[in-house]
Amino acid sequence: MSVTGPAGFVAGGVACGVKASGDPDLAVVATASGRAVSAAGVFTANKATAAPVLVSRAHLASSGGRAAAVVLSSGNANAATGAAGLADAERMCELAAGALTCAAAEVLVCSTGLIGIPLPMDRLEEGIPAAATRLGPQGGGAAAEAIRTTDTVRKEVLVGRDGFSVGGMAKGAAMLAPNMATMLAVLTTDADATPAQLHEALTAGVASSFNVLSTDGCTSTNDTVLLLASGVAGPVDPGELGSAVAEACAGLARQMAGDAEGATKVVTVRVVGAASDDDAVAAARRVADSALCKCSWYGQDPYWGRVVSEAGSSGAAFDQDRVSVSYGGITVCRDGVAAMHDVGALQQVMGERELELVVDLGVGGGEGLILTNDLTHAYVDENMGTS
Amino acid sequence: MSVTGPAGFVAGGVACGVKASGDPDLAVVATASGRAVSAAGVFTANKATAAPVLVSRAHLASSGGRAAAVVLSSGNANAATGAAGLADAERMCELAAGALTCAAAEVLVCSTGLIGIPLPMDRLEEGIPAAATRLGPQGGGAAAEAIRTTDTVRKEVLVGRDGFSVGGMAKGAAMLAPNMATMLAVLTTDADATPAQLHEALTAGVASSFNVLSTDGCTSTNDTVLLLASGVAGPVDPGELGSAVAEACAGLARQMAGDAEGATKVVTVRVVGAASDDDAVAAARRVADSALCKCSWYGQDPYWGRVVSEAGSSGAAFDQDRVSVSYGGITVCRDGVAAMHDVGALQQVMGERELELVVDLGVGGGEGLILTNDLTHAYVDENMGTS
Numbered sequence: 061m062s063v064t065g066p067a068g069f070v071a072g073g074v075a076c077g078v079k080a081s082g083d084p085d086l087a088v089v090a091t092a093s094g095r096a097v098s099a100a101g102v103f104t105a106n107k108a109t110a111a112p113v114l115v116s117r118a119h120l121a122s123s124g125g126r127a128a129a130v131v132l133s134s135g136n137a138n139a140a141t142g143a144a145g146l147a148d149a150e151r152m153c154e155l156a157a158g159a160l161t162c163a164a165a166e167v168l169v170c171s172t173g174l175i176g177i178p179l180p181m182d183r184l185e186e187g188i189p190a191a192a193t194r195l196g197p198q199g200g201g202a203a204a205e206a207i208r209t210t211d212t213v214r215k216e217v218l219v220g221r222d223g224f225s226v227g228g229m230a231k232g233a234a235m236l237a238p239n240m241a242t243m244l245a246v247l248t249t250d251a252d253a254t255p256a257q258l259h260e261a262l263t264a265g266v267a268s269s270f271n272v273l274s275t276d277g278c279t280s281t282n283d284t285v286l287l288l289a290s291g292v293a294g295p296v297d298p299g300e301l302g303s304a305v306a307e308a309c310a311g312l313a314r315q316m317a318g319d320a321e322g323a324t325k326v327v328t329v330r331v332v333g334a335a336s337d338d339d340a341v342a343a344a345r346r347v348a349d350s351a352l353c354k355c356s357w358y359g360q361d362p363y364w365g366r367v368v369s370e371a372g373s374s375g376a377a378f379d380q381d382r383v384s385v386s387y388g389g390i391t392v393c394r395d396g397v398a399a400m401h402d403v404g405a406l407q408q409v410m411g412e413r414e415l416e417l418v419v420d421l422g423v424g425g426g427e428g429l430i431l432t433n434d435l436t437h438a439y440v441d442e443n444m445g446t447s
Numbered sequence: 448m449s450v451t452g453p454a455g456f457v458a459g460g461v462a463c464g465v466k467a468s469g470d471p472d473l474a475v476v477a478t479a480s481g482r483a484v485s486a487a488g489v490f491t492a493n494k495a496t497a498a499p500v501l502v503s504r505a506h507l508a509s510s511g512g513r514a515a516a517v518v519l520s521s522g523n524a525n526a527a528t529g530a531a532g533l534a535d536a537e538r539m540c541e542l543a544a545g546a547l548t549c550a551a552a553e554v555l556v557c558s559t560g561l562i563g564i565p566l567p568m569d570r571l572e573e574g575i576p577a578a579a580t581r582l583g584p585q586g587g588g589a590a591a592e593a594i595r596t597t598d599t600v601r602k603e604v605l606v607g608r609d610g611f612s613v614g615g616m617a618k619g620a621a622m623l624a625p626n627m628a629t630m631l632a633v634l635t636t637d638a639d640a641t642p643a644q645l646h647e648a649l650t651a652g653v654a655s656s657f658n659v660l661s662t663d664g665c666t667s668t669n670d671t672v673l674l675l676a677s678g679v680a681g682p683v684d685p686g687e688l689g690s691a692v693a694e695a696c697a698g699l700a701r702q703m704a705g706d707a708e709g710a711t712k713v714v715t716v717r718v719v720g721a722a723s724d725d726d727a728v729a730a731a732r733r734v735a736d737s738a739l740c741k742c743s744w745y746g747q748d749p750y751w752g753r754v755v756s757e758a759g760s761s762g763a764a765f766d767q768d769r770v771s772v773s774y775g776g777i778t779v780c781r782d783g784v785a786a787m788h789d790v791g792a793l794q795q796v797m798g799e800r801e802l803e804l805v806v807d808l809g810v811g812g813g814e815g816l817i818l819t820n821d822l823t824h825a826y827v828d829e830n831m832g833t834s
Contacts, residue, residue: 105760106756106759106760107759107760107765107766107767108755108756108758108759108760108765108767108770109759109767137752139752139756140752140755140767140780140783140784140785141784142768142782142783142784144784174750174752175750175752175753175755175756176751176752176755176780176784176785177785280756281752281755281756281759351738351822351826351830352830355826355827355829355830355831356830356831356832358827358831359830359831359832361831361832363562363832364563365524365526365527365561365562365563365668366562368495368527368562368563368668369493369495369526369562369667369668371495372493372494372495372496372668373492373493373494373495378494378495379494380494380495380496380527381529383495393527393563395529396527396529397527397528397529397531397563398527398563398564435738435827436827437824437827437828439738439742440742440745440822440823440824440827441824442742443738443739443742443743443746444742444743444745444746444748445743445746445748445750
């Protein structure tokens with residue numbers, strides 16, 4: 061059901077004391093053979109880049125796109141920690157490599173949690189070797205558990221295809237999961253593929269899943285999505301692999317949207333009739349990131365004026381006499397003005413947990429969507445403090 | 448103290464029934480002479496543009512930058528109302544022109560309130576002539592009162608200079624004042640100036656005041672700032688006029704920031720050491736519009752990791768080993784890592800109503816600022832519904 065679903069991988073998760081709560085906070089995913097396999101990664105575009113992102117990117121480059129293991133810690137992001145943070149991330153890889161008898165450059169590293177605080181390396185010096193001795197083919201769930209921060213549930217996926225599968229785990233309750241920076245995902249497959257094939261599949265899969273998820277418009281310092289291929293199942297059709305990776309990414313992204321901090325709703329903002337696909341995504345993102353629209357959804361208020369206003373200020377080509385808006389298929393604005401509709405049916409749509417909003421800009425054939433959430437009292441509660 | 452502070456202007460405000468509450472909802476500002484004078488306007492950049500904005504812009508163009516009066520209604524934005532809305536905005540000007548015996552093209556019009564609902568023209572057909580008969584040189588306060596929507600207080604300013612003055616009124620509890628779209632401001636001066644001089648002074652004044660105010664990152668369909676010059680005080684130095692207009696705009700913008708919906712704090716986000724002034728403003732805006740940073744301020748939490756993360760993803764040139772962050776002069780992050788500081792003194796700073804955050808990017812000499820607020824439970828309450 062998780063990263064150990066595809067053949068050729070082992071995993072595990074333990075509590076080593078990074079989190080004061082005593083909850084699980086350290087995960088390892090590794091190849092069952094102990095040998096390095098094809099791997100690819102997609103990382104945050106934030107110029108404030110956490111140490112583990114810099115180290116993982118460098119390791120993938122120096123190893124020619126091969127990795128034997130991923131070590132992940134939660135509770136501390138190892139971001140804004142300077143040269144000491146870089147040394148700590150490298151040390152995490154060395155500790156894992158020592159226990160797993162591979163090269164340190166074949167280990168990738170992820171951390172997630174508070175920014176600006178040195179990692180408690182004494183805990184990790186003991187924890188990583190201990191975790192590495194407890195890996196198994198059933199350990200995917202424990203690993204997924206150990207990367208949670210403000211997530212209320214662990215997030216796992218397994219996509220089966222003819223002759224191979226793609227599995228994955230993720231954490232994240234926002235693009236920047238508020239109290240505890242970041243989203244992370246590790247995907248595995250038993251397909252045999254080159255690093256370049258994996259990179260292509262992963263980039264495309266991320267574009268249509270994590271990159272259209274925006275709970276609060278914030279880009280984390282630590283965002284990382286990794287894909288390792290054991291090759292145990294042999295070569296597969298690259299198109300099939302791409303489709304399975306995309307499906308796995310989409311499954312994890314939807315679980316993240318459903319668990320966004322304080323949210324009561326998962327909202328799909330779909331824009332059609334745009335001058336281009338880029339325009340459609342820009343307009344959808346503007347609506348999805350609007351505090352005003354988000355509050356409306358929380359209040360189950362179908363006030364479309366804010367949606368039109370946000371679309372009009374998104375930079376997308378816009379003709380206010382052609383824009384239409386619907387909630388759950390019920391048109392509330394047509395050609396820029398209020399449309400007659402069944403108020404009772406609309407109220408029912410607005411009350412549901414999953415809401416689809418369609419904005420038809422009426423100026424072309426471009427389409428795009430953003431998956432988002434409402435803005436609630438509970439979101440404010442979760443983000444008022446870091447304690 | 449308001450638009451009737453400068454010589455040569457009269458104003459008034461009444462309740463005519465646009466607002467169901469019975470609160471004042473109609474204001475008129477006019478020249479005491481009844482004749483058109485030099486005027487200038489700055490309008491929303493939103494492509495979803497309300498009818499009164501389109502009409503005021505057209506009237507200023509056709510009259511060559513001259514106006515005799517401004518008529519303003521609150522409670523209904525006359526936005527997303529199509530051709531009927533345009534006719535209604537024109538009709539408001541005709542009604543004012545008839546009562547004041549000037550040309551309709553010499554009247555400017557503003558509306559503010561809910562989007563997508565036709566104006567109740569029957570109320571305005573009676574209300575505008577009635578209001579126009581009750582104008583006086585002491586009526587500025589009543590006019591300022593009548594343009595309020597979610598504003599908890601009326602907003603007025605008067606800047607005295609040697610031989611002339613600039614007065615003004617404004618409404619707005621956000622760039623898009625949430626429940627009730629828009630910010631509006633009307634400024635007056637008794638200086639004698641050409642429309643071009645007024646336009647230059649107003650554009651510069653708006654750039655350093657309303658345009659650096661961002662309570663929620665939303666741009667309204669109705670934003671309008673107007674400036675009329677009676678000329679009664681005779682010609683003045685253009686530089687002096689520009690400085691007085693800028694001071695008046697800044698005074699109104701600060702009052703709006705202080706009255707932002709649900710806010711407990713006014714926060715100045717100042718970015719220095721940027722590669723350019725544009726970079727500085729982009730980084731400041733990103734931090735100011737971040738839901739995560741806004742929640743931190745509400746919780747009086749000096750968590751600078753979010754600030755660094757937002758600056759890093761703003762698009763501004765950024766070196767994470769050079770960035771520093773201070774709150775109220777207390778440095779909490781230096782060269783990208785945590786800085787030792789007096790925790791008690793910092794907690795006191797975070798508890799104050801006015802907070803100054805300085806981000807030094809350390810890469811150049813560019814500077815800029817954004818004036819903003821925190822994100823609170825009360826903001827969510829105010830924007831959950833439109834009723």
